[in-house]
Amino acid sequence: MQYISDPSLVSTEYAQYGLAQxxxxxxxxxxxxxxxxxxxIGPLFYMIASGLTIGLADYFQGRVWLMLIPGLAFLLLWWQRYxxxxxxxxADHEEYVRWNRQQWYLIHLGALIWSGIATSTACIELHTSNAVIVTMITTIAFSTAxxxxxxxxxxxxxxCIIExxxxxxxxxxxxxxxxRAIGIAICIYFVYLMMNLHGNAKEYRKQIETEVMLIQSRAELAQLSLTDALTGLPNRxxxxxxxNHIWRIAARKNDVLGLLIxxxxxxxxxxxxxxxxxxxACLKHFAQILRQQIRRDSDVVARIGGEEFVAILPGVTNELAYSMAENLRHVLAEMPCEIATQKIYLTASIGAGIADxxxxxxPTDTFQRVDKACYQAKEQGRNVVKCA
Structure with missing residues (x-):
């Protein structure tokens, strides 16, 4: 059997905290x-666009080697991002924060380098030219991206868009x-980009929220699959x-491990x-008593059958397991389940023991010995604790 982490064995607050994490x-x-x-991928497109700009600019004729300068800069930027x-x-949250901060430094650096190329081209050309058209189109493309x-x-x-x-x-x-006409057109498009970014951010948040809801749904389904619907206790x-998991850990360490059936x-x-x-109602009543009596953080209680329950008690000796079982038996006998005006008294037969x-x-061997003690308790008249 595969050992699994059981969210139903921990407190609701702890489970919610774990899910939130x-x-x-x-x-x-x-x-x-x-x-x-x-x-x-951004720096590679910056490199291509800068090469086209320099290649089409009249003042760079005969100086094609100048393409190497921004080309190498963008190639180095790509290498750093990669x-x-x-x-x-x-990793903890702070490590993600540091990573995002450094990544955005690299992103802004690329945007500023390209913006410097586009601005320098406009300052030098001062009129509509192939180089200006290339920088204008690519700037719009980069800001849209x-x-x-x-x-x-x-x-x-x-x-980044402003840059x-x-x-x-x-x-x-x-x-x-x-x-100037190009500048006015880009200003209008800039307003559109800001509005578009708002919508894109909203859609991204919705997508993340949908995925989070799926995670929560899976956690709830896992919880339900491991929980008895009536009593809220872990199921069989x-x-x-x-x-199995606790027994094998205790066996490796030779630790004391108690069990009540x-x-x-x-x-x-x-x-x-x-x-x-x-x-x-009586089953719920007993489950509540069981929670109250077996309440250490390391203890585990569960409903494994119609009216059959277990308590796993790490570190509990045979004498202490018997004492806990006797106390549970007395409390149950003295606390009837009250339904309207009726009081229903319950008793229990309990097998108590430890792993030998x-x-x-x-794990089956231990369970069978303690389960046999439980049957012996029933054979001796019920409302009895019998040690395995």
Whole structure:
């Protein structure tokens, strides 16, 4: 059997805390992975665009070697982004924060270098030319890509778009009269990009929220599959996985491991006399008593059958297991289940014992010895604790 982590064996608050941590870790991984993959290709396009700009500019004729300068800069930037891999799964939140901060430095650096090329081209050309057209089109393309690709961080994306658009547009509007119409058109498009970024960020958040809801749904289904619907205790499937796991750990360490098997006496008569709804109420009543009496953080209680329950007691000796079982038996006998004006008294037959590392070769061996003691308790008249 595969050993599983059982969320139903811990407190609700702890389970919710664990799920919240899992969700936070997922969000960190998801956002970081998206930022890494979406920003990786950018420097290569910057390199191509800068090469086209320099190749088409009249003032660079005969100086094609100048293409190497921005080309090498963007190639180095790509290399840095490529090797700046996201934190490994399990990293803490602060490590993700540091990684995102460094990644955005690289992204802004690329945007500023390209913006410098586009602005310099506009300052030198001062009129509509092939080089200006290339820088204008690519600047629009890069800023549009930023509004789509970086929607996970809208504030940083806005800054990135501003870095792309505003410096060359300022030249178009106030320095190069022949390019003013282009500058006005880009200003209008800039407003559209900001609105578009807002929508993209909203859609990205919705997508993450949907994925988080799926994680929560899976956690709830896992919880339900391991929980008895009536009593809220771990069910037999949960018990078996947990018992096997705890038993093997105790066996390796040669630790003391106690076990109680509890069977409510004459429970069929309760159902026959009072009805199944009353019987269900009695099971809930006993489950509550069991939680109150077996309440150490290391203890595990579960419902494994109709009226059969178990308690796993790590570190509990045979004498202490017997004492706990006797106390449980007395409390149950003295605390009737009250339904309207009726009081239904319950008793239980309990087998108590510990794992015997000289005899027990498997978790089943221990269970069978204690279960046999439970049957002996029933044979001796019920409402009895019998040691294995």
């Amino acid at each position: 899992e969700i936070d870790a997922y969000k960190n991984r998801r956002v970081t992975s998206d930022l890494y993959t979406r920003s990786l 090797h700046h891999v996201p934190p490994t799964p399990g 930023a509004s789509h690709s970086f929607a996970m961080h809208p504030q940083q994306a806005r800054l 792309f658009v505003l410096p060359p547009t300022f030249i178009y509007l106030f320095y190069a009269v022949d390019l 499937r949960s018990y078996e996985a947990t018992w 509890i069977d409510l006496d004459f429970f069929k008569k309760v159902n026959d006399q009072y009805g199944h709804l009353a019987g269900d 590392w000289t005899k027990d070769k498997s």
